[in-house]
Amino acid sequence: MTAPTIGDVRRARPDALGHLATRVGGHAARLRAAASARATSGPGDTWTGPASSAAGGRHTELMVTARTVADGLDRCAAAIRAAGEQVADAQRTLDQAERAARAGGTHLLDSGALASTGSVLPGSPDTAVVVARLAERARADYGAALFTLRARLTAASGRYAVSPPAQSRAPHWSSASWSPWWSQASPTSISPPPDSPIAASAWFAGLSDIERDEVIRSHPEWVGPRDGLPAWARDRANRLVLESVAQRLMAELAARRDEPTDADQPWRDVLRPQLRSRRVIELIAALDGLRAIKEVLATDDGRRRQLLSLDATGGTLTAAVTSGDLDGAGHVAVFVPGFQADVAGDLASYSRGVEAAADLADRLSRAHGDGRPVVGVTWLGYAAPTVLEVVVPGRSVAGWGPATAGSPALGSLLAGLDAAGRAAHPQQPPRLVLWGHSYGSLVTGLALRDATVPVAAAVVFGSPGMGVDTVAQLRLPPGQLYVEEALDDVVAATSRFAADPGLWREATQLSVAQQDLPDGSVGRVAHGHEEYLTAGSTSQWNLAAVAAGTTDLVRRRAPCPPWSPLSQQPPPSCERPMRLG
């Protein structure tokens, strides 16, 4: 088993796939015509009685079998045609890479390596990075097309390549009792979705509408947490899970209410009267969190929020809520919060901030961008470090533990958004943007470093570091890391986790000061560590502009000229964030 190469992408023949799709669709049409009622009417009304009924039943079985197989072949044809379009897209991306390589005096080998043509001077390292990124994108898209096609063909053959049921042993139509086999069909025959977001997306695409409805109702625990499935389906499933989880946790809390405090509880000796066992504390927090989710979802303001994820299986309740219809989004901004963020205490306020910023981004997209809708995701999908865990090894906000543990979940979310977005909008999948705040910027950095899908841009604000030493390690398009830092933000001043993003020249440093904004308003200044999402602030404007892809509208941080307090000149008008250490 090998991954596809650049040479494979080159040699693929999407036009031939189109012809194959037409042929397979033709087989389906021929089968359907042969089984049409006009072509094969049954024995008719001149023959009645049990034998006639049995013969009619058999006739119906064969016709239904034929139509089922025809439906399956149609699905194969659609999958092949879609794969052809995806492969053509991948080849267009590869064509861009090859043009960039030629312009830089190089050419792209089948292996993906760059070689000098010798005719002109070799290209710059920047050109090589661009070529490599485009080539990798083409290769990844091609691989995704292969994977999706195989998954869709698998689903179709497993469900539609059926044979007629065995015929009655009776030589003639002596038995009146026949039972159509399709009446025995049950959703229990559907297997759970695979873990991979791409495969899960293909799994869902292979289900009929009736099967989708049934699997959501029968197995919401399969659908709700599965990255790669459409948000509408996950939302429906998670709302069902929410009710059942609340009942289960309340029952467990009732059974454990009087448990003693754990011996290793942090601050046990200091806070003994306030503390219960760790599990009881988790249960109370989880139930408070479930209540907060229900309140956010029930907000009666006409907004179509979706409960994208909900997980109460670990010690910490995690959840993600959208600001609108994620399946229709052209731009998706995922907010990653930091220290002390939890569902019970923060979902409502963070959701309000994300919704306001996403709404502003949506207006910018319509007025100045590509016009596609912008939707925000308030992602409380990892166990953020808490104040009670400051001294707990592996859980302290001063360490990497919570971010290392949480970033894979963010990576999976991104892969799922990409897979579901490509399924819904194959011609123009949604553009993914990350907003990382505080410790959440470390989670953001690690997720970007390990991302398997392209992320268009990221904004980090109040960042103590992203866990990498260079912007290039984040694998974003050039210039698409944006940094906001309030002048008096002590957290951002620490650069605790690797390099300080506020000092990166390759990043776009944004203003959080009072600024005249392009819409004629005046953006307010953001102070401290918690005002970046404040409505009407320059910071919020910048977050929205990046999310909408209208990055020409951002307000940049003015560079500070050299200045000394001894110069007796007034300090220059610029933003100079503080630095500690």
Add this chain to the structure above:
Amino acid sequence: MYLSVCPESLDQVAASLAARVPELPSPAQVVGDLEAIGACLPAFVNHAPAPSSVAGGGRPSGEPWGRSLRDLAAAWEAHSGALGTSAQSYREVDAGPLR
């Protein structure tokens, strides 16, 4: 004729079904078309991971569809033949001692 059944009508249905069998898609053509995907998509055969029912042992196969179509054609012919047999049985009854 004492029976309400007209054997000729059963013969007609049987003949109609039999005439349709050659119009069913050829299993070999369907399998061939599905297996030709690999020739258009390099690495399709070996690309990991290989779903089992389409790609036994990592090789894409249209065989489930071929088997399905062969079974369908065989059942279709058998059904046509059974209708013809029934028509003949009714004729024998009609021509028997009761007359």
